[in-house]
Amino acid sequence: MNINKLDKEYLDLVNYILNSEEFLKLKKCEHHGISRFDHSLKVSYYAYKFAKKFKFDYKSVAIGGLLHDFFLDENMNLKDKIYSMINHPLKAEANALETFNITSKEADIIKSHMFPINLSIPKYKESWLVSIYDKKVALKELSYKLSYKLRYTYNLAFVILFNLIK
Numbered sequence: 001m002n003i004n005k006l007d008k009e010y011l012d013l014v015n016y017i018l019n020s021e022e023f024l025k026l027k028k029c030e031h032h033g034i035s036r037f038d039h040s041l042k043v044s045y046y047a048y049k050f051a052k053k054f055k056f057d058y059k060s061v062a063i064g065g066l067l068h069d070f071f072l073d074e075n076m077n078l079k080d081k082i083y084s085m086i087n088h089p090l091k092a093e094a095n096a097l098e099t100f101n102i103t104s105k106e107a108d109i110i111k112s113h114m115f116p117i118n119l120s121i122p123k124y125k126e127s128w129l130v131s132i133y134d135k136k137v138a139l140k141e142l143s144y145k146l147s148y149k150l151r152y153t154y155n156l157a158f159v160i161l162f163n164l165i166k
């Protein structure tokens with residue numbers, strides 16, 4: 001997602017986060033085949049656009065959506081990654097509270113975005129919205145990543161088969 005193509009009001013709301021040294025570290029974290037920075041930006045921006053159109057608290061959606069995966073997970077094994085799927089919202093919430101001045105609604109957006117995988121039920125319609133957009137964006141990212149791998153495997157099998165036929 002090209003930041004320069006996002007609308008000015010959105011950027012005015014979240015620039016202090018996007019330019020934060022801590023948040024920029026998410027560019028180095030892989031997430032569904034892209035960076036966690038890019039994933040978070042997509043979730044935040046698409047949910048923000050919906051929230052603005054339907055007169056939700058779009059500011060909280062933009063901020064909470066951007067910070068919903070605000071945690072670092074360097075050198076994790078498979079067991080840690082599975083556990084992180086459940087507990088990362090609490091890490092992200094703690095990091096957001098420590099690093100940025102977030103509201104209780106923004107904190108709820110962050111900690112409940114993995115419902116029903118974790119048991120933190122969203123309290124606000126804005127929390128539900130970000131949770132839904134997170135799943136929608138993640139599914140699209142994963143389907144692209146898997147389709148790429150399937151195309152690669154198909155092409156590799158074709159090359160091997162072609163070489164066997166010679």
